[in-house]
Amino acid sequence: MILTHRALIVLAAAGSALLMVGAFGFQHIGGMPPCKLCLWQRYPHVAAIVIGLVAFALPRASLALAGAVAALTTTGIAFYHTGVERAWWAGPSSCSSTSPAGVSTDALFDQIMAAPVIRCDEVPWEMFGLSMASWNMLASLGLAVVWLAAAWRIRKQA
Known part of the structure; x- marks a missing residue:
C-alpha cells in the first residue's frame, strides 16, 4: 500500500501529537514531572504538529522538509538527553529562574527548597533498557523519515 503525501503528513503530525499525549500522560497521570531536557524535546513536536496542519492544507515540499527538521531537532535533543542519562557527557549545569517581585530572600529560599528537583541525569522510567528520551529519539527519527517521504x-507530483 502506497501512502499519499497527505496521508504521510497526517501520519507524521499525528505521531508527534501521540508522543505529546504520552509525555503529558506520564507527567499528569504517571506523576513524573518533566526535567528541563524533557521540556525542550516537546517544543519541536508542537512545531511539527502545526507544520502538519498547514502542510495538509497547503502541501509543499518545503513544509514537509520543515516538519523533518522539527522531528530531527527533537531527535537531537533526545540524543543529548540520552547521553546525559547514560553519563556519556554532562547535562545542563543549572536551570534558569527569575525572582518574583516583592518576595523576600528568605521566602524565595523556602520556595526553592520546597520545590521538587527534577534531574536530567536520572531515568524515571524505562522499557527494554531504553528511557523515555531514548524512545523519543527513535520515534522522532522515524517521524523525520515519514516527513522526508512526504516531501x-x-x-x-510537481
Missing part, C-alpha cells in the same frame, strides 16, 4: 512524494 519526496510532493516533489514527485
Whole structure:
C-alpha cells in the first residue's frame, strides 16, 4: 500500500501529537514531572504538529522538509538527553529562574527548597533498557523519515 503525501503528513503530525499525549500522560497521570531536557524535546513536536496542519492544507515540499527538521531537532535533543542519562557527557549545569517581585530572600529560599528537583541525569522510567528520551529519539527519527517521504512524494507530483 502506497501512502499519499497527505496521508504521510497526517501520519507524521499525528505521531508527534501521540508522543505529546504520552509525555503529558506520564507527567499528569504517571506523576513524573518533566526535567528541563524533557521540556525542550516537546517544543519541536508542537512545531511539527502545526507544520502538519498547514502542510495538509497547503502541501509543499518545503513544509514537509520543515516538519523533518522539527522531528530531527527533537531527535537531537533526545540524543543529548540520552547521553546525559547514560553519563556519556554532562547535562545542563543549572536551570534558569527569575525572582518574583516583592518576595523576600528568605521566602524565595523556602520556595526553592520546597520545590521538587527534577534531574536530567536520572531515568524515571524505562522499557527494554531504553528511557523515555531514548524512545523519543527513535520515534522522532522515524517521524523525520515519514516527513522526508512526504516531501519526496510532493516533489514527485510537481
